Every structure is written in C-alpha cells, then in structure tokens.
Amino acid sequence: MLGVIVGVASVILVGAAIDGLGAYAEEITSKAFGTNSFLVAQIAAVGRMSARQRVEKLKYNKQVGKDEVRFLRSAVGDNVMYSSYQNRVADVKAENETFEGAQIIGVSYIMPEIRDIPVAYGRFFTASEEERHRRVAVIGDDIRMAFFPGRDPLDKTVKISGVEFTVIGVLEHQGSAFGQSQDTPIYIPSAVFQSLFGGGQNLAIFGRAMAASGLTMASALDTTRGALRSHFHTKPGKEDNFDNLTPDSVRSFTDSILSVIAAVVVPVTSISLLVGGIVIMNIMLVSVTERTREIGVRKSLGARKTDIMLQFLIESLMLSLAGGAIGVATGALLALLITAISGATLAITAPYVMISIFVSSMVGIISGWYPARKAANLDPVEALRAE
Numbered sequence: 001m002l003g004v005i006v007g008v009a010s011v012i013l014v015g016a017a018i019d020g021l022g023a024y025a026e027e028i029t030s031k032a033f034g035t036n037s038f039l040v041a042q043i044a045a046v047g048r049m050s051a052r053q054r055v056e057k058l059k060y061n062k063q064v065g066k067d068e069v070r071f072l073r074s075a076v077g078d079n080v081m082y083s084s085y086q087n088r089v090a091d092v093k094a095e096n097e098t099f100e101g102a103q104i105i106g107v108s109y110i111m112p113e114i115r116d117i118p119v120a121y122g123r124f125f126t127a128s129e130e131e132r133h134r135r136v137a138v139i140g141d142d143i144r145m146a147f148f149p150g151r152d153p154l155d156k157t158v159k160i161s162g163v164e165f166t167v168i169g170v171l172e173h174q175g176s177a178f179g180q181s182q183d184t185p186i187y188i189p190s191a192v193f194q195s196l197f198g199g200g201q202n203l204a205i206f207g208r209a210m211a212a213s214g215l216t217m218a219s220a221l222d223t224t225r226g227a228l229r230s231h232f233h234t235k236p237g238k239e240d241n242f243d244n245l246t247p248d249s250v251r252s253f254t255d256s257i258l259s260v261i262a263a264v265v266v267p268v269t270s271i272s273l274l275v276g277g278i279v280i281m282n283i284m285l286v287s288v289t290e291r292t293r294e295i296g297v298r299k300s301l302g303a304r305k306t307d308i309m310l311q312f313l314i315e316s317l318m319l320s321l322a323g324g325a326i327g328v329a330t331g332a333l334l335a336l337l338i339t340a341i342s343g344a345t346l347a348i349t350a351p352y353v354m355i356s357i358f359v360s361s362m363v364g365i366i367s368g369w370y371p372a373r374k375a376a377n378l379d380p381v382e383a384l385r386a387e
Contacts, residue, residue, distance in 0.1 A: 001323035003276025004363060008327025008356040009334065010269035015352030016335040018262050020345035022254065035247070036217045037114050039085070040064060040224060041204035044243035062232045062241050065201035066194070069108075072205065075227045079213035080220045083108035083115075084190045085204040088197050092186065093159040094147040102143060103185040104160055106193020107206075114208040117187070122154050122169030130189040138169035142183040160186065161196050221246065270359065276323065277363040284316050284371035295375050296383025305376040312375050316368025317361065324360030328353055 042061045043054065069084045086106040092099045109130045111117060117124065117138075125136045137158060144153050157164045165188060174182035190203075209220035225240060234241050288295070295308060335346040 001276070001280075001319055001326070003272050003279050004320055004323030004360050005276075005327040005330060007270055007273035007276055008324050008360055009331035010272060011266060011356045011359075012328055012331025012348065012352055013334055013338075013346075014265050014269050015262075015355075016331070016346040016348045018258055018265075019347040019349045019352070022258050023347050024345045035116065037206050037208040037247075038217060038221045038224070039204055039206055039245040040228065041243055041245075042202060044204065044245040057243070060241055061243060063202045064205060064228075064242055065203055066190075067201075068228065068231065069203075069205055071231050072207070072224060072227055075231075076223050079210055079215055080223060081110050081114050081208050081210055083111040083206045085111075085206050086190065086193055086197070086199055088193075090160060092143065094157065097147055099143055099146045099184075101184065102160075103140075104193065104197075105185050105187050106190040106197075107187055108190050111187070111206065114206050118172040118174075119169045120172040122167070124169055124187070125189055130191060133191050133195065134189065135163060135165045135192055136168045136189070137165040138171060138187040139167055140171050140183040140185045141173040142181055143186060144170050158186070160188070163196060217246065266355075273359055273363055276320075277367040280316055280319055280364065281367035281371060283319075284312060284368055285374070287315070288312065288371050288375045291375075292378065292383050295378050296380045296385075299378070299380035300384060308376040308378075309372040312372035313365060313368045316371070317364035320360045320364025320367070321357070324357050327360070328356055331356075 042063050043057050066084060069082055072080070072082050084107065088104045089101055090104050092102045092104075109125055109127045112119065112124050119138065120141075122138070124138055125134065129136055137160075139153065139158065143158070147153065147158065148156060153167045153170060156167050158167060159165070165186075171183070171185065171187075176182060207220060207224050209215035209217060213220075215223065221244060225244065228234075228242055229240060232241050298308065332348055335348055339346050
C-alpha cells in the first residue's frame with residue numbers, strides 16, 4: 001500500500017499546487033486589470049515575445065500616445081472611460097532616506113474607477129489637479145513604511161527625480177506576487193509623469209465601459225478598436241495596427257501554461273502508483289502460492305473460477321482503495337500544513353481527488369487480475385496436494 005499512498009498523496013499535492021497557482025494568477029490578474037477593464041498599446045502581449053516578433057510589431061503597429069487618449073475621449077468618451085498609463089522604476093527620497101526601485105506610475109484621475117485601485121486612506125488626485133499639473137502622489141504601503149513608520153504620511157513630501165510631491169493618499173496593502181512586492185507603486189498625474197520622464201507619445205491606455213452605457217467589456221473594446229482603426233486609417237480586412245489585452249487573454253495564457261505543467265508533472269508523480277501496483281501484484285502472487293491448498297479445498301467443494309477470481313480481485317482492489325484513501329488524506333493534510341506554514345495557496349479540488357481514487361482502483365484491478373486468474377486456473381487435485 002505504501003507505493004499507492006505515496007503516489008496518491010503526490011498527485012493530490014501537485015494538483016493542489018497547480019489549482020492554487022491558478023487561483024493565485026487569477027487574483028494577480030484582477031489586481032493588474034481590475035475585473036472589466038482592457039488595455040490598448042502599441043505592443044501588448046502575454047508571455048515571451050521573440051525579438052523578431054517585437055521588431056515586426058514595432059514596424060506595423062502605430063504608437064499609442066496622449067493624442068489617442070484625447071481622440072478616444074472625444075469620439076466614444078460618453079460610453080467608455082479611458083486613462084493613460086506609463087510606468088518607470090526610480091529611486092524616491094524623503095527626509096534623508098532613499099527607497100530604491102519604486103514603481104512610478106503616471107495615470108489619469110479616473111484610473112481608480114477603471115482598475116479598482118484601492119486607497120486605504122487619503123484620496124486619489126482629481127481632474128483639476130491633473131489639469132493643473134499638481135505634484136501630488138498616492139503611495140504604496142512599502143513606501144509609507146520606509147519613510148513614515150508609525151506616522152501620518154498625508155501632506156508630507158517625497159522626492160521623485162529631485163522634484164517634490166505632496167502625499168495625498170496611501171494604497172491598501174497588496175502583498176507580493178511571484179516573489180515581488182506589490183506595495184511599491186507611486187501614482188502621479190500623467191501630465192506630470194511626462195514632464196519628468198517624457199514618453200508622452202508611447203504609452204498604454206486602460207479602458208472600461210461606463211456603468212450607465214450598458215456595454216460589456218467586449219463591446220467597449222470593440223468600440224475602442226473601431227475608433228482607433230478609423231483614427232489610424234486601418235484598411236478594411238487588415239489586422240489592427242495596435243495591440244489590445246484583456247483579463248480573459250491573460251487567463252487563457254495562464255490556463256494553457258498550467259495545463260502543460262499538469263500534463264507533464266502529474267504523470268511523473270503517478271510513477272509511484274505504477275510501482276505500488278507492481279508490488280501489489282507480487283504480494284498477491286505470494287498470497288496465491290501460500291493459499292494453494294485453500295483454493296483446492298474451495299474448488300473441490302464447488303467454487304467456480306469466477307468465485308476464485310472475484311475473491312483475489314476484491315482483496316487487491318481493497319488494498320489499492322485503502323492506500324488511495326490514506327494517500328488522499330495524507331496529501332490533503334500536507335497541503336493544509338504547507339499552506340499554514342508558508343502562506344502559499346494550495347487548493348484541493350474534487351477532480352484531482354477523483355482522479356487519484358480512480359487510478360488507485362485501476363491499479364488494484366490490473367495488478368490483481370493476473371494473480372486472480374492464476375488462482376482460478378489451479379487444478380483442484382494438484383492444489384490439494386500442495387503443502
């Protein structure tokens with residue numbers, strides 16, 4: 001049973017890790033995109049892109065910049081909200097302290113409505129502050145802890161590229177994603193970002209349908225694509241000369257990666273089930289040898305071949321099922337233990353439990369078939385002579 005227990009527990013653990021990773025990726029996608037927003041940019045792709053593909057996109061796709069933001073707002077802004085989006089890694093200073101590697105993000109005032117940016121206290125900047133190029137900032141929790149531990153950071157100043165910004169809000173604690181902290185952003189108005197770092201003619205645009213418009217995310221994206229195709233004079237029948245990205249495309253990519261991992265890893269972890277099956281077969285063969293006389297007595301008293309086969313198949317099946325049940329319990333306990341100790345997300349789901357029970361049952365039937373058949377074919381006279 002030990003081989004079956006180890007095999008089933010391994011399958012349960014791997015399945016829990018894969019499903020947990022899927023749930024984790026879903027959570028990260030929601031934080032990055034919100035629930036119903038989409039992104040438009042010159043290049044926006046999920047996964048690794050080859051240098052050749054990137055060069056081809058740079059040649060064919062048009063740059064998406066602040067002019068396109070203004071155009072979209074004037075063309076379809078009654079139904080869809082838009083915000084420019086730029087980011088850059090930079091050091092931030094405050095009170096003789098330096099925070100290295102902060103994510104400086106330039107967006108429009110309406111971004112919290114598009115991407116569900118959670119402000120713990122304080123506020124996000126307003127349309128008036130964005131129009132007047134006010135140097136205001138909404139900081140992440142890591143920035144707050146580094147510069148203002150135990151103090152109220154509102155109305156304090158931080159320096160980005162030597163320019164002072166007034167802190168007007170603090171984001172909720174986000175934790176980490178794939179080992180990287182999500183609490184290092186500093187949101188500033190898009191126009192101020194462009195005056196600091198440039199790049200106003202090449203940025204990304206986040207969009208989301210207004211609640212009153214009745215548009216779905218797909219409809220809002222189609223409306224945006226139609227407007228941009230007209231703006232860029234894209235010929236009918238030609239592909240879009242810009243990229244777009246949605247939460248669904250990110251989820252599809254994540255699901256495909258997890259499916260490949262499952263297809264490779266689960267069979268590998270199931271090898272111990274094969275080993276367990278071989279061991280069960282050998283144990284059952286030994287059992288047939290030890291009980292040869294018993295089999296002879298039963299057959300001489302009228303037991304049929306099917307009776308003998310059924311006896312040994314049931315014994316083999318019960319061994320495997322018992323090992324499978326213990327393996328499921330062991331795997332579940334280990335998953336809970338790992339979750340409690342490391343904080344990792346391991347989600348135990350019914351499909352992997354059903355797969356484990358089914359496979360362990362098949363191991364019992366297959367490994368018990370040959371010994372059962374051998375026992376059923378014993379000659380009763382020869383069997384009774386056995387010692």
